[in-house]
Amino acid sequence: MTPSNNRSLLVIVRHSPYGSSLARTSLEVALSSATFEQAVALLFMGDGVLHLLPDQDSSGIEARNIAKLIASFPLYELDNLYVDEAALSQYGLALSDLPQNLQAVDDEAMHELLCQHDHCLGF
Amino acid sequence: MLANSAFDKLGFLRRLSDWTPEVAEQLAASEGIALREQHWELISLIRQYYEEFDSSPAMRPLVKYTAINLGANKGKSMYLLSLFPNSPAKICSKIAGLPKPDNCL
Amino acid sequence: MVLHTLNAAPGSTAFSDCLRLLKQSDILLLLGDGTYAALKGTDGCSELKNSGAEIHLLEPDAxxxxxxxxxxxxxxxxxxxxFAALSERCPTQQAWY
Structure with a gap:
């Protein structure tokens, strides 16, 4: 494997989950990268934190359930999940409301994530 | 027997609700697989996965999920390959009436 | 040092999310709808200037x-x-849109 195949990827999810296909695409990119054993981390920023709400039920809108998909991330060994602390409080959410293994980050730490990864893909 | 129109171009069932064990036999036959008890155990497991995560698994998560639910002996690529040759995640999904896994070549 | 590209008007969440992570040591390139943020005397413009970052805008889009x-x-x-030269200067690039 050449080094270029092993570069780390940060996927940034900034849009709400059901309003467009962007959200779904961003998660698919993360999952595909993880499937091919690329180092990948996921940051839920701004409106993107709405992906993490429990109790989602998309059965009435013919869309797949994003919360369920996110629940499968540990099976893909997609374990580096970060969430925008300020956006959480903006939406009145606490880390304890959300799926486990998420790490809350402030603006400083998010900038650090941008710098730490070889590639950033924003959605 | 379901008519050809019930399946997509790649032979996956179009509507999950059309699935029955008989349809599974039909799908398995088209893959050249005669279903035995071990196959049914995996088919039932992958349908449980779909229910839980609203997606068909790729290979790696399927192996892990199998290990968690059926034990480490079965949670191995070799075991899955022996039952569903070449591409276990894809073929098992197909026989179970699920959509093609997204992250699967 | 991060090269941020912003392709969204100042009213968008892309604009505000970008500003949150735009550091003084970073570079920002405005393109497409992002160029409106450089309009003289607007709130968006002063927010950008307050970041202290080096800011460019793509001329054809403006x-x-x-x-x-x-x-x-x-x-x-x-x-x-x-634009290409800026990409080469920065190890990381983040697109906001």
Whole structure:
């Protein structure tokens, strides 16, 4: 494997989950990268934190359930999940409301994530 | 027997609700697989996965999920390959009436 | 040092999310709808200037938008070659849209 195949990827999810296909695409990119054993981390920023709400039920809108998909991330060994602390409080959410293994980050730490990864893909 | 129109171009069932064990036999036959008890155990497991995560698994998560639910002996690529040759995640999904896994070549 | 590219108007969440992570040591390139943020005297423009980052805007996009004569003089108009050169200078690039 050449080094270029092993570069780390940060996927940034900034849009709400059901309003467009962007959200779904961003998660698919993360999952595909993880499937091919690329180092990948996921940051839920701004409106993107709405992906993490429990109790989602998309059965009435013919869309797949994003919360369920996110629940499968540990099976893909997609374990580096970060969430925008300020956006959480903006939406009145606490880390304890959300799926486990998420790490809350402030603006400083998010900038650090941008710098730490070889590639950033924003959605 | 379901008519050809019930399946997509790649032979996956179009509507999950059309699935029955008989349809599974039909799908398995088209893959050249005669279903035995071990196959049914995996088919039932992958349908449980779909229910839980609203997606068909790729290979790696399927192996892990199998290990968690059926034990480490079965949670191995070799075991899955022996039952569903070449591409276990894809073929098992197909026989179970699920959509093609997204992250699967 | 991060090269941020912003392709969204100042009212968008892309704009505000970008500003949150734009550091003084970073570079920002405005393109497409992002060029409106460089309009002289607007709130968006002063927020950008307060970041202290080095800010450029893509000239063809600003021309298309009809805003070249209304831009804040502090921002530099650049062409595609300069965009490419900026990418080379920065190890990480993040697109906001």
């Amino acid at each position: 021309r298309a938008a009809g805003i070249v004569d209304r831009l804040d003089m502090q921002f530099k108009l650049v062409d595609f070659d300069t």
